Amino acid sequence: MTLLPAPSQKKLGLVIDLDICVGCHACAVNCKEWNTGGYGAPLGDVDAYGVSPEGAWLNRIHTFEVLPKNAQAGNPAQIVHFPKSCLHCQDAPCVTVCPTGASYKRADDGIVLVDEEKCIGCGLCAWACPYGAREMDPVENVMKKCTLCIDRIYNDNLPEVDRVPACVRTCPAHARHFGDLGDPESEVSLMVAERGGFELMPEAGTRPVNKYLPPRPKTAPKAKQVARPENNETEALDATGFLGWLDRALEKLG
Amino acid sequence: MHPAISVIVFTVTSGAGFGAIALIGAGYPLSDNPLLFFFTAFAAGALAVVGLLSSTFHLGHPERAWRALSQWRSSWLSREGVASIAALTLFGIFVLARLFTDLPTRELGWGVSVLSLATVFTTSMIYAQLRTVPHWHSWLTPVVYLAFSLSSGFLLVAAAGKASQFGDFPVALIAMLVLLAAWAIKVAWWQRAAGASLASRGMTTGSATGLGGIGEVRLFERPHTGGNYLTREMVHRIGRKHAAKLRLIALAVGAALPMLIAAATYWWGIANPVLALAFVSMLAGLFAERWLFFAEARHSVSLYYE
Numbered sequence: 142m143t144l145l146p147a148p149s150q151k152k153l154g155l156v157i158d159l160d161i162c163v164g165c166h167a168c169a170v171n172c173k174e175w176n177t178g179g180y181g182a183p184l185g186d187v188d189a190y191g192v193s194p195e196g197a198w199l200n201r202i203h204t205f206e207v208l209p210k211n212a213q214a215g216n217p218a219q220i221v222h223f224p225k226s227c228l229h230c231q232d233a234p235c236v237t238v239c240p241t242g243a244s245y246k247r248a249d250d251g252i253v254l255v256d257e258e259k260c261i262g263c264g265l266c267a268w269a270c271p272y273g274a275r276e277m278d279p280v281e282n283v284m285k286k287c288t289l290c291i292d293r294i295y296n297d298n299l300p301e302v303d304r305v306p307a308c309v310r311t312c313p314a315h316a317r318h319f320g321d322l323g324d325p326e327s328e329v330s331l332m333v334a335e336r337g338g339f340e341l342m343p344e345a346g347t348r349p350v351n352k353y354l355p356p357r358p359k360t361a362p363k364a365k366q367v368a369r370p371e372n373n374e375t376e377a378l379d380a381t382g383f384l385g386w387l388d389r390a391l392e393k394l395g
Numbered sequence: 396m397h398p399a400i401s402v403i404v405f406t407v408t409s410g411a412g413f414g415a416i417a418l419i420g421a422g423y424p425l426s427d428n429p430l431l432f433f434f435t436a437f438a439a440g441a442l443a444v445v446g447l448l449s450s451t452f453h454l455g456h457p458e459r460a461w462r463a464l465s466q467w468r469s470s471w472l473s474r475e476g477v478a479s480i481a482a483l484t485l486f487g488i489f490v491l492a493r494l495f496t497d498l499p500t501r502e503l504g505w506g507v508s509v510l511s512l513a514t515v516f517t518t519s520m521i522y523a524q525l526r527t528v529p530h531w532h533s534w535l536t537p538v539v540y541l542a543f544s545l546s547s548g549f550l551l552v553a554a555a556g557k558a559s560q561f562g563d564f565p566v567a568l569i570a571m572l573v574l575l576a577a578w579a580i581k582v583a584w585w586q587r588a589a590g591a592s593l594a595s596r597g598m599t600t601g602s603a604t605g606l607g608g609i610g611e612v613r614l615f616e617r618p619h620t621g622g623n624y625l626t627r628e629m630v631h632r633i634g635r636k637h638a639a640k641l642r643l644i645a646l647a648v649g650a651a652l653p654m655l656i657a658a659a660t661y662w663w664g665i666a667n668p669v670l671a672l673a674f675v676s677m678l679a680g681l682f683a684e685r686w687l688f689f690a691e692a693r694h695s696v697s698l699y700y701e
Binding site: 143144145159166169193194195196197198201202203204205206207208209210212219220221223225234236237238239240241242243259260261262263264265267268269270271272273276277279281282283339340341342343344345346353355356 | 396453454455456457459460462463464465466468469470471472473476521524525526527528596597598600602603604605606608609610611612613614615616617618619621622623624625628629694695696698699700
């Protein structure tokens with residue numbers, strides 16, 4: 142059913158802290174590993190060991206450079222690593238455009254999934270997604286997307302500590318958090334409230350569940366804190382050896 | 396956006412086919428010779444069917460295409476599938492009824508017309524609905540699709556039909572006016588598209604990353620050194636390289652040449668079938684136009700990759 146269900150109480154999603162993501166790509170690698178063996182068909186690759194390897198990934202880490210508004214005052218540009226996966230939008234356009242009912246949003250917890258048995262691989266859902274969260278599998282020719290590790294989070298066979306998405310479990314910097322964003326008292330909701338978490342591209346009208354936490358303001362080093370010699374040329378006078386001789390010789394030339 | 400040949404062929408030929416079917420259904424005077432009538436109807440139907448079949452070539456799983464008929468309540472693509480099958484089925488019945496019975500077919504014909512135009516409308520809405528592509532996200536998009544469908548369809552039925560004039564207006568003159576109107580709408584579409592950038596809709600790298608509040612955001616590194624499905628499908632830039640040239644080709648072959656052919660038939664009083672040349676020329680121009688429709692459109696995903 143590609144009509145969106147009534148909004149669920151529970152809104153499972155991720156909160157990603159851009160302040161501490163170090164851009165190690167471990168989340169993407171663990172995502173690929175888990176989802177190749179888990180839900181649906183394996184995440185395909187073509188030419189994996191060749192000249193131009195390519196494949197389907199559910200999570201990709203972009204890197205952006207931000208030139209701060211006060212760059213003129215000597216504040217340096219900032220590098221922000223930016224992991225991006227499905228945001229499990231409340232008004233998911235990828236769901237409603239699907240002609241077959243393969244793309245759907247779960248009524249209980251809001252997770253957006255693809256029923257790969259029904260997917261005809263038309264690609265329209267990927268066109269409808271503003272974020273590029275969906276990728277066609279190059280081997281299976283069905284649409285792939287983040288499942289929020291549905292086969293982990295409800296999996297009683299796993300120790301409780303592992304019942305979170307693979308990307309969250311593996312992040313060495315603890316930059317990724319999983320929880321119920323529909324519950325204002327949940328840890329992730331509190332984190333969003335405290336840090337001023339935001340949605341990506343709100344003008345797209347998709348109302349994402351996933352939120353991002355902004356980098357904390359940088360403390361600029363105080364200007365002229367380090368004492369520096371006023372005139373570097375005076376240093377050269379103290380030079381010894383060959384450079385000292387050269388210095389003196391040039392001095393004599395006037 | 397990636398200009399897939401299958402989708403370009405699909406939208407142009409099925410558009411022309413359904414345009415011709417709509418005009419036949421509305422009672423455009425075709426030949427009294429049953430064989431000629433059949434061939435005209437067959438040509439129109441074949442264009443529509445070839446287009447629809449072509450569209451299945453870009454599917455990952457064409458064998459599951461039947462599933463696309465199920466979600467008509469929310470999906471324009473599904474609605475298109477339903478509308479096209481309904482239009483073609485009704486058209487088949489209409490043609491058989493006209494050929495082999497004396498039953499009145501007027502109301503049935505109008506039904507065929509409405510369903511054919513509805514099919515073209517649903518096709519256009521697949522693109523017009525996408526907020527991710529500001530170029531397409533406009534009510535002008537369905538107007539352009541309907542205008543090209545009806546004008547190219549008109550050239551086809553005019554070439555095959557028996558009418559030499561409607562009232563005081565010769566068919567060739569009407570063909571010229573129809574072409575002029577359709578391309579004027581397209582020029583208006585181009586003009587609107589020129590101002591419909593991602594930034595004009597508030598979509599910037601700053602809003603896409605949410606980092607715009609800190610300062611100026613630019614991509615430092617892509618997630619990977621190679622390409623991926625998204626970069627090939629939605630961050631396609633090669634097609635835009637020859638945009639100005641292709642636009643001229645579209646206008647010359649799709650508008651000017653067919654209008655000259657129509658003018659010549661009018662001036663020298665040449666028989667209708669010569670308009671078939673105008674039809675072929677227009678389709679060629681529409682292929683260039685449709686290539687640009689995809690190639691020039693920028694998707695918001697490009698903000699994460701450019």
